[in-house]
Amino acid sequence: MKTLTVYGRIERGRKIYYSESAHKQGLMDLGTVNHFKEVTEYGNKRTPDQNAYMFGAICNPLKVRLNQDGWDFTEYGVYKWLENKFSKVDMVNEKTGETFETIKPLKELSTEEWDEIVTTNIRNYCEHNLGIYIELPHEYYKMTLEAYNLWKKGEITFKQAVEQSKGITDNYPQLQDS
Numbered sequence: 001m002k003t004l005t006v007y008g009r010i011e012r013g014r015k016i017y018y019s020e021s022a023h024k025q026g027l028m029d030l031g032t033v034n035h036f037k038e039v040t041e042y043g044n045k046r047t048p049d050q051n052a053y054m055f056g057a058i059c060n061p062l063k064v065r066l067n068q069d070g071w072d073f074t075e076y077g078v079y080k081w082l083e084n085k086f087s088k089v090d091m092v093n094e095k096t097g098e099t100f101e102t103i104k105p106l107k108e109l110s111t112e113e114w115d116e117i118v119t120t121n122i123r124n125y126c127e128h129n130l131g132i133y134i135e136l137p138h139e140y141y142k143m144t145l146e147a148y149n150l151w152k153k154g155e156i157t158f159k160q161a162v163e164q165s166k167g168i169t170d171n172y173p174q175l176q177d178s
Contacts, residue, residue: 002030011154015040049141050114054079054106057140058122065132079106086117086125144168 004026008017017023059075059082066073073081089104106114119137126132138148141158143165151161 002033004030049137050111050118053137053140054118057135057137058082058118058126061132061134062126062130065130082106082122086121 004023006017006019006023006026008015008023010016055075059078062082063073063075063078066078083106084103087104087106087109088101090099091102092099106117109117123134123136126134136145138145141148141162143151143161147156147161147164150156150164151158156164
């Protein structure tokens with residue numbers, strides 16, 4: 001049995017492969033087969049732009065601040081610290097009913113769970129406990145909230161959202177360069 005694994009997303013009921021050419025090459029490499037089984041595993045995991053936001057808008061400024069306070073953090077170290085602090089979940093043993101607190105990796109959260117933890121809980125913690133302003137996602141990407149939402153829905157491209165926002169986003173708070 002041969003296996004072909006491809007990754008992508010589903011938009012409006014259509015599969016969109018992250019690398020269409022890799023998918024086609026994989027099919028060519030399989031050769032001729034007389035049957036196949038297709039299983040689609042799906043879920044809403046953290047998106048690449050959420051990942052960029054996490055490291056660019058949160059982990060980097062937080063690393064700078066913590067290092068100024070005498071700590072020796074890397075961006076990834078800050079990421080793991082935040083994950084351990086904000087992504088705790090209770091795991092329940094179905095047989096005994098016993099619960100155990102564990103960490104659910106941020107990369108395994110749905111986009112909605114990730115948004116709640118990162119753009120609400122972590123941002124509030126940074127602002128109230130550390131005195132650091134963390135840009136909202138649309139501020140980080142230099143977009144208006146309206147343009148950002150259209151981009152997230154896939155109705156316009158990233159470039160169109162930035163163009164639509166030009167001149168309007170000039171008054172957003174700016175993080176100081178480190």
